Amino acid sequence: MALASVAGCAPGTESRESAERSLEYAERSVEAAGQAIREQTREATESVDRNIDQTGRNLQRTAGDTAIVTKVKGILAADPLVQSFAIDVQSNEGVVILRGEVKNDAQRRRALEDAQSVKGVVQVVDQLTLKS
Template identity: 45%
Template sequence: MSKVFRSLLLITALSSVSQWAQAGNYWKATAKDGWLDGYVEATLLLNGNLDATSIDTDVDNGVVTLRGKVETDTDKALVQELVLGVDGVNGIENMLTVFSPGENEDSAIQRKLTDKKVATVVKTRLLVAPDIGSTKIDVNSSQGVVVLEGQVKNDAEKQRAVEIAKKITDVEQVVNKLTVSD
């Protein structure tokens, strides 16, 4: 009888420890999602080309769900590009609503907005890239052509800056005018 009682006690203790471990993993994942949610919201709010006050973000296992309203299709694309550039984001569910659709905008205005979006995304990605230490990179965009000017520390940074710019949506060409500082 005491052998059965000890076995039951051991099973109960092991299952309790297992539940505590699972609870710890749950809190760790929840804390990571909470941190990521705050980082994504800060990234959106600190962007000067976007009114992010009506955008709500939720994060579940690294997947960011975006809800709310933006003014243009370009703003919607900008939000998505900025969120995708955040380390730790595993995916996006973009449920943003455009309340002033881009089809009513003049194509020249739309192009300027797209150029501003591209320049902003490139600048943001360069600033957060861990392998680029230079903050002396100017980014200009016109009709899909991105021009990188300024100084970097070495040839590797120069090459990496071009690679980052080429990966941005709506970038058709990158002109590299970066110089290596002495």
């Protein structure tokens, strides 16, 4: 024991210092892993939020287009000038497409005007044809 005291080292000091360094490294590793997990969690949460927002916007557009189609069909069915013609109505983000046959240009114009009168319609695409 006298030799260990003279040298300034108690028996087991190196082992204790090595263990303390190992503990310090382990604590740093755990902290780094925790930081990486927090970052990955944040990124995943942001990605999910973006997907939810996009899905919500898609549902709103779909619901809006469905409402537009319903309203346009209702107006066409109520209009005596065009009600007797089968006109297909589609909508994509407010762009309405009319397809079908009408007897003359007056009926075509009226169908286009009827569709354009619906709130939310941004454009009407005329794919109507004249019946021979």
